[in-house]
Amino acid sequence: xxxxxxxxxxxxxxxxxxxxxxxxxxxxxxxxxxxxxxxxxxxxxxxxxxxxxxxxxxxxxxxxxxxxxxxxxxxxxxxxxxxxxxxxxxxxxxxxxxxxxxxxxxxxxxxxxxxxxxxxxxxxxxxxxxxxxxxxxxxxxxxxxxxxxxxxx
Amino acid sequence: xxxxxxxxxxxxxxxxxxxxxxxxxxxxxxxxxxxxxxxxxxxxxxxxxxxxxxxxxxxxxxxxxxxxxxxxxxxxxxxxxxxxxxxxxxxxxxxxxxxxxxxxxxxxxxxxxxxxxxxxxxxxxxxxxxxxxxxxxxxxxxxxxxxxxxxxxxxxxxxxxxxxxxxxxxxxxxxxxxxxxxxxxxxxxxxxxxxxxxxxxxxxxxxxxxxxxxxxxxxxxxxxxxxxxxxxxxxxxxxxxxxxxxxxxxxxxxxxxxxxxxxxxxxxxxxxxxxxxxxxxxxxxxxxxxxxxxxxxxxxxxxxxxxxxxxxxxxxxxxxxxxxxxxxxxxxxxxxxxxxxxxxxxxxxxxxxxxxxxxxxxxxxxxxxxxxxxxxxxxxxxxxxxxxxxxxxxxxxxxxxxxxxx
Numbered sequence: 001x002x003x004x005x006x007x008x009x010x011x012x013x014x015x016x017x018x019x020x021x022x023x024x025x026x027x028x029x030x031x032x033x034x035x036x037x038x039x040x041x042x043x044x045x046x047x048x049x050x051x052x053x054x055x056x057x058x059x060x061x062x063x064x065x066x067x068x069x070x071x072x073x074x075x076x077x078x079x080x081x082x083x084x085x086x087x088x089x090x091x092x093x094x095x096x097x098x099x100x101x102x103x104x105x106x107x108x109x110x111x112x113x114x115x116x117x118x119x120x121x122x123x124x125x126x127x128x129x130x131x132x133x134x135x136x137x138x139x140x141x142x143x144x145x146x147x148x149x150x151x152x153x
Numbered sequence: 154x155x156x157x158x159x160x161x162x163x164x165x166x167x168x169x170x171x172x173x174x175x176x177x178x179x180x181x182x183x184x185x186x187x188x189x190x191x192x193x194x195x196x197x198x199x200x201x202x203x204x205x206x207x208x209x210x211x212x213x214x215x216x217x218x219x220x221x222x223x224x225x226x227x228x229x230x231x232x233x234x235x236x237x238x239x240x241x242x243x244x245x246x247x248x249x250x251x252x253x254x255x256x257x258x259x260x261x262x263x264x265x266x267x268x269x270x271x272x273x274x275x276x277x278x279x280x281x282x283x284x285x286x287x288x289x290x291x292x293x294x295x296x297x298x299x300x301x302x303x304x305x306x307x308x309x310x311x312x313x314x315x316x317x318x319x320x321x322x323x324x325x326x327x328x329x330x331x332x333x334x335x336x337x338x339x340x341x342x343x344x345x346x347x348x349x350x351x352x353x354x355x356x357x358x359x360x361x362x363x364x365x366x367x368x369x370x371x372x373x374x375x376x377x378x379x380x381x382x383x384x385x386x387x388x389x390x391x392x393x394x395x396x397x398x399x400x401x402x403x404x405x406x407x408x409x410x411x412x413x414x415x416x417x418x419x420x421x422x423x424x425x426x427x428x429x430x431x432x433x434x435x436x437x438x439x440x441x442x443x444x445x446x447x448x449x450x451x452x453x454x455x456x457x458x459x460x461x462x463x464x465x466x467x468x469x470x471x472x473x474x475x476x477x478x479x480x481x482x483x484x485x486x487x488x489x490x491x492x493x494x495x496x497x498x499x500x501x502x503x504x505x506x507x508x509x510x511x512x513x514x515x516x517x518x519x520x521x522x523x524x525x526x527x528x529x530x531x532x533x534x535x536x537x538x539x540x541x542x543x544x545x546x547x548x549x550x551x552x553x554x555x556x557x558x559x
Binding site: 087090094095098101108115135136137138140142148149150151 | 208209210211212213292293294295296298299300301341342343344345348413417453454455456457458459465521536537538550553554555557
């Protein structure tokens with residue numbers, strides 16, 4: 001009888017030990033993956049690359065958003081979200097227009113190019129564009145600029 | 154899983170497709186979804202362009218030359234500007250490429266395979282000037298909307314193909330025909346498959362010119378992909394947008410073609426001249442036809458320093474849309490006096506013409522060499538910007554380079 005009881009206790013102890021070990025392993029794993037979530041996926045190397053690019057995505061240097069070239073200012077995120085899905089940010093940053101001009105451009109894109117309704121964001125977007133990409137008077141002809149002087153052979 | 158993947162996997166479009174709804178916004182499209190060959194971060198390598206070309210836009214691709222890169226008599230691919238309105242077509246199936254002629258004014262709708270076009274019709278080769286209607290846009294004041302081209306959206310390559318008029322004759326036209334409009338394989342930036350990025354055309358008279366080609370070769374080789382492989386309509390002397398790339402259909406219309414970028418302010422200018430910045434209604438806008446007289450100093454590169462007593466050789470090209478260049482002059486005193494350049498005849502109609510001159514500077518100092526061409530109707534280039542228009546087309550103001558004599 002006592003022999004049977006001792007055997008049962010022993011087996012129970014063994015099972016409890018295994019159980020505790022599993023719990024520790026599970027908790028350890030949880031903590032590990034909490035810190036290294038990318039290891040959960042099989043395509044880990046690609047994810048690492050993406051993480052780097054995500055960091056670059058948000059990088060701002062000298063007031064310029066590095067990935068897009070936009071001036072970092074209020075409304076930039078909305079401009080990135082709404083204005084760079086179809087075309088490059090370069091099409092925006094090379095242009096200069098008044099608020100009215102940007103509004104007309106948005107309207108043209110909505111009428112002919114499948115741009116969606118910008119709702120309340122439109123005012124923020126056009127304010128950002130007019131402030132940072134407003135027209136500069138150039139007159140009928142400008143001086144030649146940025147001349148790279150070199151001796152002619 | 155990163156944010157972008159999540160967006161791609163669980164975007165409205167995806168959910169929509171489960172529900173059988175088609176969302177055309179595609180505003181969650183990302184660069185990651187582009188095919189590998191269009192993802193290449195180096196467009197110079199991808200399109201075989203010289204490193205000194207200027208990238209204006211990478212979606213859609215737009216790239217221009219600088220004046221000194223255009224010195225060759227015949228523009229090689231590496232210096233040819235790229236102007237795209239939509240996405241370059243992918244996976245071009247050359248074996249199954251065909252051209253369909255349809256529209257209100259064809260006797261019967263007809264489809265030709267590419268091989269049929271090449272084998273059934275006589276081949277012709279011409280040097281043809283293609284200039285973007287918006288070349289020089291960056292100078293307009295108030296600024297005009299669009300890619301801010303400076304001077305380099307022009308080329309004169311050697312195009313080989315068949316005459317559009319031979320094909321039109323083979324199809325047979327009704328008397329009602331007034332215009333042709335092209336359709337092509339490029340796709341809209343928004344991803345909407347029902348939208349054409351651009352579908353322009355020319356009046357029948359231009360379509361019937363000897364030099365209007367359905368081209369399959371550029372400078373003796375297959376046309377590079379960015380320039381319209383495997384088939385391009387080439388209408389020299391007109392805004393280059395009339396020279397449709399990757400074309401697979403031509404509609405013969407009984408009215409002015411009404412495809413994408415034929416209306417509004419696209420490739421149109423005020424019928425009557427307007428003050429800078431004026432608002433112009435659609436009905437007062439007229440389609441640009443022939444490009445105006447223009448020239449470019451391609452040698453030396455701006456910024457040359459030379460010693461007093463040494464003469465300067467300048468070189469360049471001049472072109473006049475449908476017309477010929479009759480006279481070429483230069484000035485080193487901001488137009489106070491003009492001296493003539495020697496000017497070559499064009500090898501064929503609609504090709505640019507080469508000029509050169511030898512300049513002696515009277516004393517040391519800062520100079521600008523200005524070039525001015527005059528066409529066969531006696532119309533010359535303005536020294537200041539020509540008439541303002543909403544989209545900044547047709548800037549044919551004189552080109553100039555800076556020179557220092559020391």
